[in-house]
Amino acid sequence: MHDFIDVGLSQQLRRAYAICKKDIRIYYLKSPVIVLGILFPTFMFAAFLVGRDLDPPYLMSSLTTITIFFTSTAVVPLIVPWETRSRTLERLVSSPISIRTMILGDVLASFLFGLLFSLVPLTIGLALGVKILDAPVFLTGIMMASFCFSSLAAVLSTPPTDVPANVMMLSTLVKFPLLFISGVFVPIEKLPSWGVLGASTSPLTYFADLARYSITGVAYYPILLDFAILASFSILFLEASVRLHERNMSKRM
Numbered sequence: 001m002h003d004f005i006d007v008g009l010s011q012q013l014r015r016a017y018a019i020c021k022k023d024i025r026i027y028y029l030k031s032p033v034i035v036l037g038i039l040f041p042t043f044m045f046a047a048f049l050v051g052r053d054l055d056p057p058y059l060m061s062s063l064t065t066i067t068i069f070f071t072s073t074a075v076v077p078l079i080v081p082w083e084t085r086s087r088t089l090e091r092l093v094s095s096p097i098s099i100r101t102m103i104l105g106d107v108l109a110s111f112l113f114g115l116l117f118s119l120v121p122l123t124i125g126l127a128l129g130v131k132i133l134d135a136p137v138f139l140t141g142i143m144m145a146s147f148c149f150s151s152l153a154a155v156l157s158t159p160p161t162d163v164p165a166n167v168m169m170l171s172t173l174v175k176f177p178l179l180f181i182s183g184v185f186v187p188i189e190k191l192p193s194w195g196v197l198g199a200s201t202s203p204l205t206y207f208a209d210l211a212r213y214s215i216t217g218v219a220y221y222p223i224l225l226d227f228a229i230l231a232s233f234s235i236l237f238l239e240a241s242v243r244l245h246e247r248n249m250s251k252r253m
Contacts (some may be wrong), residue, residue, distance in 0.1 A: 082164060102245075149204075187220075
């Protein structure tokens with residue numbers, strides 16, 4: 001943290017933004033990002049939808065959660081392995097930026113990607129006649145969730161490998177259990193007690209709760225608790241990713 005402050009917060013933020021622009025320009029149109037971040041969640045949700053009579057409000061809240069989760073976690077785990085393999089990571093590390101700044105730039109790019117594609121379920125919901133009852137909570141929840149999930153993706157990028165497939169395997173092993181225990185497919189109040197306990201460990205649960213409240217006016221947890229836990233997960237994931245990258249960076253060189 002000290003190196004981030006010593007150089008100057010505004011200067012480090014400008015450098016993080018430069019990394020963000022680089023990531024968007026180079027990585028966000030690669031085929032794994034399109035498949036894992038856009039097409040895969042779309043087809044998975046379509047499979048979930050077929051044969052089920054779901055209310056449009058519940059449909060929109062679930063689709064929003066799935067879309068932001070997958071788009072925000074699609075590319076960050078792959079950036080560092082790609083740069084390790086192409087030897088551009090060495091140049092980046094030797095430049096006058098901290099690892100914290102580098103990770104923040106990656107997270108920022110993923111955060112913006114998640115925000116952009118949150119417009120897809122929003123458009124679908126509005127076309128179905130769904131109304132947003134609490135727009136400030138909905139928009140704030142989207143921003144916090146996108147940053148939280150992007151920070152989680154930064155943790156998944158920490159294994160010291162230059163093989164993107166290895167990181168994709170780890171990412172899949174983490175993301176799918178989180179998705180299925182989060183009350184996205186089944187409302188949390190309908191879960192058994194052990195299911196509620198498992199759902200409480202997932203950050204997706206709290207954003208799904210916020211999205212549902214924003215659309216239906218009903219929430220399982222207190223709204224302030226949802227926001228507080230999302231913020232706590234974001235800090236935890238971001239700090240863990242920085243520390244793990246600092247420990248593993250020498251193994252990449």
